[in-house]
Structures are given as structure tokens and as C-alpha cells.
Amino acid sequence: TFFTMSLANFREIGKKIVCVGLNYSEHAKELGNPLPKKPLLFVKTTNSYLTEGNPIEAPPDCTNFQQEVELGVIISKLAKNVRKEEAMDFVGGYTVALDMTARDFQHEASKDGTPWFLAKSFDTSCPIAEFIDKHKLDPTNCELFCRINGVEKQKSNTNDMIFDIPTLIAYITQYVTLYPGDLLLTGTPAGVTQLNSGDQIEFGITDIIKATFFVK
């Protein structure tokens, strides 16, 4: 349909990327964090988007550059104060993305109590794969993977999420209106890795989609 085709341009249509931190318990453990009692939200702005064929670049002076593979949920219509029971009606499709993170910037910000903006929202910090039609994926039961230079580093089923997609949409839209084309990144499983220049990152959803990027 025209609508689905247009939503495939979510990068141009959308206004923001709302991200969830620590939404898989094994990842919270590897970072040494307690499990969150409510969704931990932050944002990437659209300058973060990167499509295949373009290099991922660490921001200036970053010394610990890491990837986080995440299921992306694409919002189809204006969403405010959405009830959990109706939340999936606001989902128009999916993608898979990397939440690229300047981990040293993030640790410094957390220590100082300052914002995460530069740690998370620098240019090229959100490499994405193609749009996935909403009928072609079960977001509650699919397997995310990420390989660095051919070696498997992340592999986990989305059924391990702490806060599921309807819970996230209901929580976020109490505070923040979501628009058509906005992207929700639902958190990463364990296995984040310190990257080096030249590394190849393959990531995707098993049997559904895959993308490949390189670190400049």
C-alpha cells in the first residue's frame, strides 16, 4: 500500500528516535547496573541515522566505542496517552538498528549526572537496516544477532525484554507524543563489544533481515 511504502521512508518522515536502556537483564548485568524499575529512556536525533554503504564513525576523542543491536519499532500514527491494550495499533513496521555508543562519554556523563546526548546522538550513531512490514515479524519472539569481523557477539531472543513494546509505548506516550515515522529502539541484549577502526559489523534478525557496516 501507499501508506506502507511511505512509512518505509521513516528516516525522513520521523522526528526522533526514542531509545530504551537496560531492557535486557543480561546486558544490565554486563554494564554493572541494577535492573530498572521503570523504562530508562533517552533519545537520538535524526542526524544519527546511517544507511548501508556509509561508514560508522566514532565521535572525536572517544576511546571506547561500542555497538548495541536493537529491534526498532516504527510508529504509524500520532500516539499520545496510548493504552497498553491498543498500543500495537500504533506500530506500522519494524527495523533492526545499532545503538552506537561512546561508552566512555556515557560513563563520564553518568558519573557527573550530566546528559547522555553526546554519548548517544553523534552523527552515524544509528545505523539501520531496511523497513520490515509489520505482518512479517513477531516482535515478541525473534532473534537479534550481531557479529564483529565474523565472530558472534550478540544473540538473544526479544522475548527476554524486561519491558515489552506495548508497555514501552504506553509509558512513553504519557509524557511524549510519538509521530508517524518516529523510531523506538527497544534495548540491546548482552554482548556489547569495544570496536576498532576497520571492524565489520553484521547485524540483523535471524531469517528475516541483515545489514553490514564498517567502522571508519
Added chain:
Amino acid sequence: TFFTMSLANFREIGKKIVCVGLNYSEHAKELGNPLPKKPLLFVKTTNSYLTEGNPIEAPPDCTNFQQEVELGVIISKLAKNVRKEEAMDFVGGYTVALDMTARDFQHEASKDGTPWFLAKSFDTSCPIAEFIDKHKLDPTNCELFCRINGVEKQKSNTNDMIFDIPTLIAYITQYVTLYPGDLLLTGTPAGVTQLNSGDQIEFGITDIIKATFFVK
């Protein structure tokens, strides 16, 4: 010109609101913070925008709702790795805005080392005045004011900024591309106030512009 007219629609054209914290020394003191050594950056997303005639609403369960009057700088063209000396060429106009803040959410986030997103980017968190042509304002020497229920609470000249506009644009664009219509909020002077339902907020730039909003 057509260009200036179109930039007056910066709320629709732009993709983000990049904000600077603690950019006036008296405000840093009133919050009990040390002066920053580099610009402290965070972001509001476009759901934050609010125009006159619409009520400002505190987010659910906020118990300390505060206003921060700030000079807004509107970006006119794509800006990446801009040098300080050329930074003003990327400015297309100005506005004056409130950086509405759920101070209790912000303090909790700072204490926990978590992001500021919900403290700063909830719906209605960025009430704005009209577009100001770039030739009608000297951003290095103008007086911001804010009155609550007719009582003056904030009044300060922009010449008290710690990091000036060219420094901010040069710093930000090392990390983050700015797009036409993006808004840069340059920080608030001292005098932030805890607000109550029904409060009237008048704010502006002396002899240049004024806007009036109410807290729901």
C-alpha cells in the same frame, strides 16, 4: 525574502532542539553546580514545541515544575564541523523560548546517572515566541526577562553567557550535524522559579519581543 519566511516555520522544518545547560554563572550557582569546563548539551525533541494560546502542562507526577527563559538561535543551513569564525553565517534568526523543566525528574536523573529525557522533553516543554529576523537583534547584547504573575523573576543580559553562540555552534557541530530550522537554546540566567497551576508566564527580550503563556 522567501527564505526568511520559510525559516519562520522553523518548528515544522527543524528536526531538533539542542539545549545548553548552566551557561550563565549565576544560574549554575543557584542550582549548586560548578561552572562547566565545556558546554553541557542535551536535547528536546519537537513534541516539546508550544505556541501562544496553548497551555503549558507539567508531566505526570512532576512535583517541582520550573521555567527557564532562553535565547533561541535558529540554524539556516546544514552545519557540520563549523569553525567558530564562520559560525554566525549558519544563523538565520532568533526566538525566545522557555526551557520548561521537571526539576524533580532532573535531580533524580542526575543523582542516578540516568538520562534527562523525561525531565526536559515532555510535551509542551518548549513554549516559543515568534521568529526574529537575524538583522533585528544583537544576540551578544540583549536583555532576557521572565515575569511570573507580573513579578520579575529573571532578567539578564546575554553578554553574561559562559560559552557564546559561535563557540556553541563550533562545539556542537564537531559531533552533531545541525539542519535548517534546528533550534539552539543557549541557557538560562538565574531566577528559575517553582510554578503552580494557573500561573501566568510572560517572557521575552526587552524592547524586541514578548510572549505570554499559562500553566494548566
